[in-house]
Amino acid sequence: MQIHPLITDSKRLAELCARLAQSPFVAVDTEFMRENTYYPDLCLIQLADANEAAAIDPKADGLDMTPMLELLCNNEDVLKVFHAGGQDIEIFFNLTGKTPHPMFDTQIAAMALGQGEQIGYSNLVDLWMGIQLDKGARFTDWSRRPLDKRQIDYAIADVTHLSVIFPMMLEKLKSTGRGLWLNDEMERISDAENYRNDPEKAWMRIKVQSRKPDVLGRLKAMAAWREREAQRKNIPRGRIMKDETLADIAAHPPKTQADLPKVRGLSPAWRDNEIGARLIGVIEGAKPLSKDDLPERHRNGAGGGKEGSLVADLLKLLLKIRSREINVAPRLIVRTEELERLAAGEREGLELLTGWRYEQFGHDALDLVEGRLAFAVVNGKLKMTRTHEEDLAP
The missing domain is CATH 3.30.420.10 (Ribonuclease H-like superfamily/Ribonuclease H)
Known part of the structure; x- marks a missing residue:
């Protein structure tokens, strides 16, 4: 060459x-x-x-x-x-x-x-x-x-x-x-x-526990503001403010600019500088997130609660077994989010129920959550077995 x-x-x-x-x-x-x-x-x-x-x-x-x-x-x-x-x-x-x-x-x-x-x-x-x-x-x-x-x-x-x-x-x-x-x-x-770094979508990358519309509305407004500040100055967004600081302010907004230094992660300079004033303006102008914009919350498994969590865990075990059998990385077959959606009872819009993914894994995953497939130990090894209809009777 x-x-x-x-x-x-x-x-x-x-x-x-x-x-x-x-x-x-x-x-x-x-x-x-x-x-x-x-x-x-x-x-x-x-x-x-x-x-x-x-x-x-x-x-x-x-x-x-x-x-x-x-x-x-x-x-x-x-x-x-x-x-x-x-x-x-x-x-x-x-x-x-x-x-x-x-x-x-x-x-x-x-x-x-x-x-x-x-x-x-x-x-x-x-x-x-x-x-x-x-x-x-x-x-x-x-x-x-x-x-x-x-x-x-x-x-x-x-x-x-x-x-x-x-x-x-x-x-x-x-x-x-x-x-x-x-x-x-x-x-x-x-x-x-x-x-495409859309400032209006920047909030979706930030982990926050609350689903309150007012908290998420502040988070969305502040994340978009931080993104534009970082783009304009061409500096890393974390130099403006860390994610955890954004989340903290969204949940517990300071009432005035003088209160900003009380927020963990902000220096005393925020009390008097221009960027602090802009942040307070963003907080005051933030509107609660609309119902249509609230992030989806999938039910935790088909039955909800602890039982539903077990269904998702069984699907992950099935994925581990099947990926090992066909020698393919599990993440290529399906992402964890899709497994949880399947466990939650969803069927529409799932990639694992189409094409090669359905043939290699999705078909068995569907059978597992719908009771047509079960785990068994055969000769010391974990295997999948088909259930009989009569076994499913109460």
């Missing part, structure tokens, strides 16, 4: 992208910093196909990245390959308003091949190629220039190995008939809505 010197000029980048546009796939990775910013600070982009690889310096003066962004976000003929690509995809969404598509994530593919729920890149390379990566440059400050050869080599290795592993994984998926299992997962991760 040809490894190009660091690309810092528009002509070489355009030529590289023109060649990569003729490939069936391109492996993609980025290096970025976001410890001190709201938006990730893009510092390096690495691209590779089966024949060549290069790192691109987005901080180079006058570099026109349009050909690269066109390749990644507008070219539907080239498959984009990532590993745990969520944060990389977010970067390209911030630059273009679009996400790379079509795409393939090797971490998700590994789930379908029984290689763990969140296998790291180093472990993936070791598993598929028998290579132990040098981790010495992991904590590089990628924003500092110049980058030395060791740093660039370390970064490019992320895509050169990926370009070798991807075809092997694809062949394995085809041979096991599991390639189609990943289609909806790949579409899910490339959905642009996942990367």
Whole structure:
């Protein structure tokens, strides 16, 4: 494979992208910093196909990245390959308003091949190629220039190995008939809505026990305010205020700005500064959350209470057994929320009751909650057994 010197000029980048546009796939990775910013600070982009690889310096003066962004976000003929690509995809969404598509994530593919729920890149390379990566440059400050050869080599290795592993994984998926299992997962991760930081939805990420409309209304208003403050100043939202502080204020709102320093997590400066005044204005203007906007509360299992909780626990046990039998990561089959909804008696809109998930797990899960399946110990091993109709009679 040809490894190009660091690309810092528009002509070489355009030529590289023109060649990569003729490939069936391109492996993609980025290096970025976001410890001190709201938006990730893009510092390096690495691209590779089966024949060549290069790192691109987005901080180079006058570099026109349009050909690269066109390749990644507008070219539907080239498959984009990532590993745990969520944060990389977010970067390209911030630059273009679009996400790379079509795409393939090797971490998700590994789930379908029984290689763990969140296998790291180093472990993936070791598993598929028998290579132990040098981790010495992991904590590089990628924003500092110049980058030395060791740093660039370390970064490019992320895509050169990926370009070798991807075809092997694809062949394995085809041979096991599991390639189609990943289609909806790949579409899910490339959905642009996942990367749109809507301030009005920021409150949904914050854990709070209360379901009182006035508390949630304050939480929604303050979370949106904090998000806009962080975006405007380009600093991490936690630098404005921690989640637990937001939740505390939502539940126990201070009456005046002078009371703000009494809140755990706020300094005395909030008593007199402008941001404190803005926060008080937000609290005073917050309206109770409407009934339609209240988060759903699913019943705790089909029977409610302790019995319902046991049903959900049985479903989790069934999932553990079945995922082990078919050698697939449990999280790829179903998420905990869906199991709890099934236990609560819901049937509509559940992914585990459609497609391959229904065939591999959903059918038995439904039988379990409806009494047609039971656990048994056979020769010291836990097995599933079908119940007879007469066994179900009271």
